[in-house]
Amino acid sequence: MAAIDINCDMGESFGNWQMGNDEAVMPYITSANIAGGYHAGDPHIMRETVELAAEHDVGIGVHPGLPDKMGFGRRKIDASPEEVRDYVVYQLGALTAFARRHGATVQHVKPHGAMYSMLSESPEHARAVMEGMLEVDDDLIYLATDMNIYEVAQDVDGLRAVFEGYVDLDYRADRSLIVEQTLEDRDPELVADRFVSIATEGVVEAANGEEISIPADSICIHGDNPNAVAVLEAIHDRVEKHEIDLVSLPEIV
Template sequence: MYHVDLNSDLGESFGAYTIGLDKEVIAQISSANVACGYHAGDPLVMAETARLCREAGVAIGAHPGFPDLMGFGRRNMACSPKEVKAYMSYQLGALYAFAKAAGLKLQHVKPHGALYNMAAKDAALARAIAEAVAEFDDKLILLGLANSFLLTEAEAVGLRTASEVFADRAYQADGSLVPRSKEGAVIHDKQLAIARTVRMVKEGKVTAITGEEVPLRADSICVHGDNPSAVEFVREIRKTLTEEGVQVEALGNFIQ
């Protein structure tokens, strides 16, 4: 039996601005990565997202990013490992409060955007993130890009890890994601994306944009649901995985 988690980045609305279709997406996923107020989200949004996750029985995790609301956390910032560690601790504490108030325990941590991508290739940043998580709660799972420093540094400090793959993103030969600024970075053909996802889960491989076969482990699939067609895409992915004999469940149920 194959097992995989379906995760989505949620709670990214802010003030008067609504981003994403969180309620519709939560109905289709097994784990939610909730923004913690630095790249997106605010206290009311965090509280509401935690409530929705509790009602749907979806596991909740922190989605901390750079302090960059204007850039949605997608701009690289020149932050030291010491600064990154402090940013992580601050955001973990914020979401923990809302999860606890909703009667939930945090399951995992997944860095957001530029912080995620930079730490995937920078061992010092990855270690800072891992240490912050381990010092906060060493039972948490660190969710990171397959074959990245995020996973190796987390394992080095004794954390459980989950290897993340992306349903609708193209890969480079080194296993990193093709930057969004490049043509072909996002896969718009739904059936192609679903077929690639099934192969990543069952065969542990994905074809890079340049044609090479890239080995990876797929513990969790990141899916996006920020428009009605994307929500339907998430629904189709889950349906296809089930038909292919893949059990969709939260990370905490199968990550040892």
């Protein structure tokens, strides 16, 4: 039986500004990447999202971003490896405190937006972040968004890492993602087909029709897609038919 994790970015609202549909999506996932307050989120949203995750027995991870709420953490910032490490440790500490209030722990780290891009392009930045998170908690798992980061993670002593794939975005033949500027409904059946393909065979069809290797043990679903719940319902239907076991990250590594 294939085993796979479903993760989703959560807690990205801020004050009166709402992002995503966390309450409706949470019952369908196994890991939540919760914003740490820099690119999105605030103390109240963090608390509410941790409570929601704990209620549904969903694994908690921090989704740290660059300090850029106006740009939603998607704009580049000139920061040294040490500065980026501190950004991650700061946000990890905040989320850990909320998790402890609810008898939960933080299990993983998945950087967001421009921070993720920075780590993908610079092994020095990636290694600094990974070593920093291990200094806080050596049980933490790094959720790697691309192969560049995953390969760096393999060389960091004591670090457990999981490679993630995407099914509600299209891949190019080189395994890079095609990210649309505007969010639109995704075909639930097509997305569910991709989920099964990655979970059972480790492959998916790229936009040009070529079959590419995606050796993922976790699948990211974008909770802010307009029909994310319909997509997740279709995935859960396939999970039962294909005997795929949905598990949290610690059960994978």
